[in-house]
Amino acid sequence: MADIAVTELSKGLRDAIAKLDMSEKLESVGIVTRVGDGVAWVHGLTDAGYSEVLEIETKSGIVEAFALNLMEDEIGAVLLGSDQGVSAGDSVKLKGEVLSVPVGPELLGRVVSPLGEPLDGGPAINAKARGLVEREAVGVLGRKHVHEPMMTGIMAIDAMFPIGRGQRELIIGDRQTGKTAIAIDTMINQAKQKTGVVNVYVAIGQKLSKVARLVERLREEGVMDQTIVVATGPSDPASLLYLAPYAGTAMGEYFRDNAQHALMIYDDLTKHAVAYRQMSLLLRRPPGREAFPGDVFYLHSRLLERSSKLSDELGAGSLTALPIIETQAGDISAYIPTNVISITDGQIFMETDLFYQGIRPAISAGLSVSRVGGDAQTKTVKSVSGHLKLGLSQFRELASFAQFGSDLDEATKSQIERGQRLTELLKQAQYQPMSVWEQAASIFAVSEGLFDEIPASRIKDAQRALLTRLWTDHKKDMQELTKGAEKLESGSDAGKLIEKVAKSVAKGFEG
Amino acid sequence: MQRKIPRRKIAEYAASRITAGDSVASVLDEVAAYLLESGRVREQTLVVRSIEDALARAGDVVANVTTAHPLDAEQRAEVKKLIGAPNVHLREVVNPDVLGGVRLETPGAKLDATLQRKILALRRAKQ
Secondary structure (H helix, E strand, C coil): CCCCCHHHHHHHHHHHHHCCCCCCEEEEEEEEEEECCCCCEECCCCCCCCEEEEEEEEECCCEEEEEEECCCCCCCEEEEECCCCCCCEEEEEEEEEEEEEEEEEHHCCCCCCCCCCCCCCCCCCCCEEEEEEECCCCHHHEEECCCCCCCCHHHHHHHHHCCECCCEEEEEEEECCHHHHHHHHHHHHHHHHHCCCEEEECCCCCEEEEEHHHHHHHHHCCCCHHHEEEECCCCCCCHHHHHHHHHHHHHHHHHHHHHEEEEEEEEEHHHHHHHHHHHHHHCCECCCCCCCCHHHHHHHHHHHCCCEECCHHHHHCCCEEEEEEECCCCCCCHHHHHHHHHCCCCEEEECHHHHHCCCCEECCCCCCCECCHHHCHHHHHHHHHHHHHHHHHHHHHHHHHHHHHHCCCCCHEEEHHHHHHHHHHHHCCCCCCCHHHHHHHHHHHHHHCCCCCHHHHHHHHHHHHHHHHHHHHHHHHHHHHHHCCCCCCCCCCCHHHHHHHHHHHHHHHCC | CCCCCCCCHHHHHHHHHCCCCCCCCHHHHHHHHHHHCCCCCHHHHHHHHHHHHHHHHEEEEEEEEEEECCCHHHHHHHHHHHCCCCEEEEEEECHHHHCCCEEEEEEEEEEEEEEEHHHHHHHHHHH
């Protein structure tokens, strides 16, 4: 064997290493010209697409951004993290894809960021699938009309403003009126009634202490196993607040597209609009009304349109949305509230006055509506809700006369008293959603006049006693009733049974 | 108020003059005069990049090639083939710090296949 000098060997090795690797390709590259307030302006990358992900190479690693302003000379890219590590002169590459998040059952029980990163201290999310954050809504032919109920467990809603699977029902009201409480009770009810509906709660700019309390409560109620929480706090960059509802919707769409049902809660879209306004102003987009950009309607319409009931051919899954909007001083005619009201299929209006009068949930029966209505109600609840709505609307008309007391005729007095009993009946404690039979039996008892001898202040006690007696002594009948397939009328078997028990209970509460 | 001419338009104008055969110096003098007159001197670096981009689109590419050792004729030809433009002018830089492989920078594009970068990527992946 010939002697091979060590130096020749090492040179030969170096030459081999120095040989060009032609399998790699030239990639388009841009350069950051200026950065600040969460926006990086990039020169170059002329073939970047709208909303495409960019990778900025900084000294401390890759920072991702997405391109929102495609202008002639530069691109305005919103950073998905802190802008502290990004400097002018950093090179920028195209990732070659639009924003996507991990989706699938691996996310159930987890608290994640809008990018799918865990926030609950648990292991990394290893989802098999990814969903697009921005995606087109299902077309007309892919949909079916809303016909299945989404029971919230809140009597006032399920009886008078029923929500169906695939519907968008807005929860609107001033601060501290119980909007999130309605959403939480709806989520708890899905676990209690074992509906199999997956909950996705999107916290947009909410205090992290509030989110932590909510997660704790959901764990106590055994709901977390079928819930995904997408959380952004007030100190997170506006880009994450902007993306949160879209990312959450992508996670919900996974279940919808796989023949399951999911419930989206966006808490709240007012903060979402404010975050988008901040981003748009920093991107130098022209401000419109109230300094919001011109496409603030489209911001919410394209989000909410993704909630739908799919046709049987596409698996008959559904995505229901409960967006929340916070008003100022009860003004539902402001810009963002009117936008979202016109997009959704109804609204539940929470009034501060009712809240402080002790009527909780503080739902305004006059201003609330569900445009889907009876199609989304079980037969049982539908059969008793007509009397409830009528009784309450008559009471509203006469409410101002209630102060006259003995100067009124008997018919008016009895309508007022009936209304007061119904109002008292509709009060419901938090975290105690009611099943179909409980709601139907309670409304039936009051609207049929079976509790007319009971003072309004004792109606809740009488209701509790009635429900306890019915469940203890007639469990099978109540289990049958809760299926919701039969009308509850005074002539029906269930009606006669409830009448008998209610009369017996009423004797113990008469004033 | 005078409308600001986009950098891309300035670059396309300059590139078209250069590819038509005008003297580079005179074209750059015109561009410099415009930038001074419109108070846009700060944009000079970006204007140069835009002109290089425009020239590259027209087929005249100036590329920086960084390797650990000087390129031989075969390697030079491979680089020009990779870039794929009709006229390629290479600026060769020898930098032993890259250890091996090549870093190729053209206007608007980059290829970093150096060992230095691969080691850095491995380090980052480990973190």
